[in-house]
Amino acid sequence: MKISQVVSKIPGSPTLALTAKVKQLKAQGKNVIGFGAGEPDFDTPDPIKASAIEALRRGTTKYTPVDGLSELKDAICANVYVDYGLKALPENVIVSCGAKHSLYNLFLTLFEGGDEVLVPAPYWVSYPPMIELTGAKAVTIDTRGNDMQLTADMVKEAITPRSRGIVLNSPSNPTGMVFDPHELEKIAALCVENDMAIISDDIYRKIIFDDVEFFSVATISPEVASRTFIVDGMSKTxxxxxxxxxYCVGDKDVIKAMSRLQSQSTSNPTSFAQVGAVTSLTGDQSAVEERRKVFEKRRDLIVSKLKEIPGFEIAPPQGSFYSFPSVRGYVDRFGGSEGLAEYLITSALVAVVPGEGFGAPDHIRLSFATSEKNIIEGVDRIREALAVL
Ligand SMILES: Cc1ncc(COP(=O)(O)O)c(C=O)c1O
Incomplete structure (x- = not known):
């Protein structure tokens, strides 16, 4: 069968492919250490599971409203009020099948052929393909020369009359960096000036370290808030x-249009999963803080271990559960970080994600959503495999 041109151009998610490869090697009995995970290694807290099970028993097994259960939308509004100080109404909220789905619906609703969307690089692997599926062009802004920090000057330089939006992800996947609030204020002003939408992917906002505080552009002013779309979800927190x-929170007309799109594609997200999501937001939050602390400890460990490897350069991530060292010297030797990652999985049975998919071919991503034991053994294996070169 002929595959459409649009889909032919879309690369599969490299992170999901790596996760599948690690699972396959483990099934073959190989002692693989995986640093590929884009998900917490913890289980969903029991009260959340219990509420979904109870919802199934009660018969919450039918279609829900396309844009989500009203209880969940209310819980999201309450959460946005507490965490951002913003008064969102249910009509400002759509619940989707993951933040990824919200982002895709949002991009399709806002952008089309001829538009340009600014994406700071390194970026989460899915932004450019999703933007390009709409027909728009993803214009990347390389922050590698500035310690992965986006500045207003960089944004200003990238803006053209075709610019329709910018994607901000702070804390960032893959860099773990948090953008400077002062720069964000100036960037937001540029977006107002140039009539651009701001997509604020806040999915790692609760996994943040040291005394760094989460700052959202949506809180700058009502004018900025009116063009900001907060995207978040239950996956990481x-x-x-x-x-x-x-889910996505933003301008009601855009949300309504996203809902129309969702009504003709997936319909509602799974009914009883939505009930679990209500519990996640309204129930005891202590697990979130406990786990954040665990990630912080692991962050310290992985950074100190990676620094032991000659040629690896790493700035401590300020949030998320990813470390993103520069491995330039080795990359030259292997003709790209994909070659390096292949060498590490073959010779050391350690899975890392090559930087190419994140727009940073001189880096590799190591997730620390894994045990301290794995971090110690895995990074030791990497050091030893590289020492013999
Ligand atoms: C930056 C970022 N945004 C969005 C997502 C999507 O998360 P989900 O679709 O599981 O809610 C991810 C997942 O890896 C991510 O890293």
Whole structure:
């Protein structure tokens, strides 16, 4: 069968492919250490599971409203009020099958052929393909020369009359960096000036370290808030990646249009998963903080271990559960970080994600959503495999 041109151009997600490869090697009995995970290694907290099970028993097994259960939309509004100080109404909220789905619906609703969307690089692997599926062009802004920090000057230089939006992800996947609030204020002003939408992917906002504080552009002013779309979900904060519940909060007309799109594609996200999501937001939040602390400890460990490897350069991530060292010297030797990653999985049975898919071919991504034991053994294996070169 002929595959459409649009889809032919879309690369599969490299991170999901790596996760599948690690699972396959483990099934063959190989002692693989995986640093590929884009998900917490913790389980979903029991009260969340219990509420979904109870919902199934009660018969919450039918279609829900396309844009989500009203209880969930109310819980999202309450959460946005507490965490951002913003008064969102249910009509400003759509619940989708994961934040990824919200992002895709949002991009399709906002952008089309001829538009340009600014994406700071390194970026999460899915932004450019999703933007390009709409017909728009993803214009990347390389922040590698500035310690992965996006500045207003960089944004200003990238803006053209075709610019329709910018994607901000802070804390960032893959860099773990948090953008400077002062720069974000100036960037937001540029977006107002140039009538651009701001897509604020806040999915790692609860996994943040040291005394760094989460700052959202949506809180700058009502004018900025009116063009900002907050995208978030339960996957990372509540270890619910498999549940596929995410959401978008923003301008009601755009949300309504996204809902029309969703009504003709997936319909509502899974009914009982939405009930679990209500519990995640309204229930006891202590697990979130406990887990954040665990990630922080692991961040310290992986950074100190990676620094032991000659030729690896790493700035400590300020949030998320990813470390993203520069491995330039080795990359030259292997003709790209894909070659390096292939060498490490073959010779050391260690899985890392090559930087190419994130727009940073001189880096590799190591997730620290894995045990301290794995971090120690895995990074030791990498060091030893590279020492023999
Ligand atoms: C930056 C970023 N945004 C969005 C997502 C999507 O998360 P989900 O669709 O599981 O809610 C991910 C997942 O890896 C991510 O890293």
């Amino acid at each position: 509540y270890a619910m990646t498999g549940w596929r519940i995410g």
